[in-house]
Amino acid sequence: MWLRAAAIRPVPSHAVVPLAVLDQVERTLGEDSLRAREELGLAFERFERTQPELADRVARVLSRRLDETALALGYFLSISIWIAFDKAFGKRLVEVTADVLDATEAAITLEEELRAARGDDPLDLDDVVTLEQPAVLGFIHEHVEAALDVDSALAPRNGRVNVDDVDRVYRVIVVLTLALSHAVLPPGEGGFSRELLA
Secondary structure, eight states: OOOSSSSSSOGGGGOOHHHHHHHHHHHHOOOHHHHHHHHHHHHHHHHHOOOOHHHOOOOHHHOOOOHHHHHHHHHHHHHHHHHHHHHHGGGOOOOOOHHHHHHHHHHHHHHHHHHHHHHEEEEEOHHHHHHHHHHHHHHHHHHHHHHTTOOTTSHHHHHHHHHHHHHHHHHHHHHHHHHTTTBOOOOOOOOOOOHHHH
């Protein structure tokens, strides 16, 4: 049985986001108040300022013609996950470069190809990433499932959410998650490690 990822580097234990942080982020973003909306706006500005390459990569996917449900899901998940990493790791979270993003996307593609070539492998890419960041992937799955279950009266395109659009959003969110995971420095360490590119 092939359990470990072959192309995706393992997430270091010091970079795993705790479930409690994601719960706190969800509660904060779920508040319907002027203060909460202002804080969300400031969070988007900080995300774009501190993670420009990552924000640009997400924006490129979200600027396509996506259905409304997939678009809302993409904005919500991208900012929620970044806030969770920011809250969990603070100054230990360093900027993700374009090279790291490219390497992350290439690793995901290669992992998918390797697993597809092994039809007897019980784990798919989704399972592998869940092993690396269980709370984050649980959070993502919960919201993707909710998006796919949107009431047909609210869903676009004859009551059906565009699954391909949701898949595009899901993939960029997985890239964001893995890239941020490898941008967390160990406690007490300064300077950015380029281990993802090694």
